Structure formats: C-alpha cells, structure tokens
Amino acid sequence: MAFHRKDHFYKQAKEEGLRSRAAYKLEELHKRFQIFPKGGRVLDLGAAPGGWLQIAAEIVGPSGRIVGIDLLPIDPLPYRQITLLQGDLLDETVQKQAMDALEGKAHTVLSDMAPNISGIRVTDCARSYELALIALQIAQKMLLPGGSMVVKIFPGDDIDNFLFATKNLFKKVRTTRPEATRKTSSEVYVIATQFRGTPLVQAPESPQEGDISTDATPEDASSAVAKNTHAPYDPLS
Ligand SMILES: C[S@@+](CC[C@H](N)C(=O)[O-])C[C@H]1O[C@@H](n2cnc3c(N)ncnc32)[C@H](O)[C@@H]1O
Numbered sequence: 140m141a142f143h144r145k146d147h148f149y150k151q152a153k154e155e156g157l158r159s160r161a162a163y164k165l166e167e168l169h170k171r172f173q174i175f176p177k178g179g180r181v182l183d184l185g186a187a188p189g190g191w192l193q194i195a196a197e198i199v200g201p202s203g204r205i206v207g208i209d210l211l212p213i214d215p216l217p218y219r220q221i222t223l224l225q226g227d228l229l230d231e232t233v234q235k236q237a238m239d240a241l242e243g244k245a246h247t248v249l250s251d252m253a254p255n256i257s258g259i260r261v262t263d264c265a266r267s268y269e270l271a272l273i274a275l276q277i278a279q280k281m282l283l284p285g286g287s288m289v290v291k292i293f294p295g296d297d298i299d300n301f302l303f304a305t306k307n308l309f310k311k312v313r314t315t316r317p318e319a320t321r322k323t324s325s326e327v328y329v330i331a332t333q334f335r336g337t338p339l340v341q342a343p344e345s346p347q348e349g350d351i352s353t354d355a356t357p358e359d360a361s362s363a364v365a366k367n368t369h370a371p372y373d374p375l376s
Contacts, residue, residue, distance in 0.1 A: 151163070163319035169194070172287070175198045180199075182245045183195060183208070187209035191251055192207045208237045229270075244281055246287070247282075249289050267295070285334060287333075288305075289331075309332060315327065
C-alpha cells in the first residue's frame with residue numbers, strides 16, 4: 140500500500156512537471172484551508188527543490204510575490220513573481236535577508252523545513268521543533284493581520300509548546316497530515332490562520348505565581364488565553 144501511494148504521487152509529479160511530490164500536500168492544504176489570496180505575498184522557508192513554489196506561484200498569480208529560501212540552491216523557475224535565496228535560516232542575518240527580500244509584509248508564511256534525519260527520534264524531533272520555532276518567529280514579524288502560516292513539524296515532546304505559542308498568535312490552529320504524506324513519515328503540518336497581529340497574551344518578563352507550567356496541555360493554554368488571566372508558556376520569548 141505504501142509503495143502504491145509513493146508510486147502514484149511520485150509518477151504524477153514527474154508527469155505534471157512538479158519538482159516534488161510535496162507539491163500535492165500544499166495543493167491539498169490550500170483547497171482545505173484557503174491559505175493563499177490571489178495576488179498574495181508569500182515567504183517559503185526550506186523551499187528546495189521548489190514544488191511548493193510552483194503551487195504557490197500558480198495560485199497567487201503574476202501580481203503576487205514569493206520569496207523562496209533554502210540551504211540548497213534552487214534551480215530558477217519560470218515565474219516572475221518568485222525570488223530565490225540560498226542560506227541557513229538558523230542564521231539571523233539570513234532570516235533578515237529573507238524578510239527584506241519580500242519588500243513588505245506577507246499574507247502567508249510556509250515552512251516545509253526538515254532537519255537531516257539522524258534516525259534518533261528525540262534528536263530529530265528537537266531539531267524539527269527548532270526549525271518550526273524559527274518559522275513561527277518569522278511569521279510573527281512578517282505576517283499581515285489575518286495572514287496564514289503552514290509549518291511542518293515532527294511531533295515530539297515539544298509539539299504542545301509549539302501549539303501553545305501558535306494559538307497565542309493565530310485565531311485558528313489545526314494539525315493535519317495531507318494525503319501525499321509518506322505513510323512512513325511521522326510529520327504533521329500545523330495550519331494556523333487568522334493571524335492576530337499582536338499576541339493575545341504577552342509573555343511575562345519573569346515567571347509569576349499562577350503562570351502556566353511548561354507541562355500544561357494546549358487546552359489549559361487555550362482556556363487561560365480565553366480567560367486572559369494567565370500567560371501561556373511562550374517558547375518565542
Ligand atoms: C522537504 S524539503 C522541502 C520541499 C519543498 N517544500 C518542495 O516542495 O520542493 C525540506 C527543505 O528544508 C531545507 N532546510 C532544512 N534546514 C534548513 C535551514 N536551516 N535553512 C534553510 N533551509 C533548510 C532543506 O535543505 C530541504 O531542502
């Protein structure tokens with residue numbers, strides 16, 4: 140079964156001139172969650188070889204603007220709305236270059252970034268969490284109010300912290316696994332829509348009595364956020 144799924148999406152991508160099977164994941168996510176407006180501005184973090192860029196470019200159209208960045212070089216794509224950059228997003232200078240290249244705020248921030256897999260689950264999940272947090276930090280700086288974010292993460296112990304922080308910045312946060320995801324992969328996508336513009340609850344300067352502990356559940360955070368009485372754990376602070 141896993142072979143057929145892989146075979147199907149791989150073949151289809153080749154036939155349709157798409158650079159990755161991952162392109163079908165983004166297409167499905169847009170159909171379900173409407174993450175791109177026509178003419179929208181998009182930042183694609185971890186964009187090589189460029190399947191997501193192709194899908195985003197088709198949806199936003201020539202009046203949109205897309206910046207794609209990756210550690211690896213990305214072969215040019217025939218869309219004038221796409222700008223390509225190469226660099227390590229763990230480096231703050233590179234993060235700034237990516238944000239500057241968009242020349243304005245974004246409607247959508249995407250991150251399909253994945254660490255090199257070591258095979259040691261805790262290590263891979265921790266690295267994936269680090270990359271997801273960078274995407275969230277960039278989204279917080281770059282998104283227009285009402286904007287959307289899609290972030291891939293390998294779910295480990297830190298996923299609840301990531302969801303805490305995301306719920307504080309977006310009105311709607313969901314996790315999903317698109318059809319084209321390999322059965323053997325544990326990855327999930329966090330789909331965050333309706334960016335608030337400012338965090339619902341600001342992180343306190345220092346822990347105070349009654350603050351939520353780091354092992355609270357996302358539901359604890361949601362209800363605290365709803366009551367606006369406690370600050371959720373904020374891994375961005
Ligand atoms: C699954 S691939 C992305 C596929 C892409 N969405 C597509 O459709 O073609 C993950 C990418 O994340 C990139 N990546 C991982 N860590 C990164 C980092 N620190 N800075 C920039 N890119 C990174 C990798 O080089 C890799 O190309």
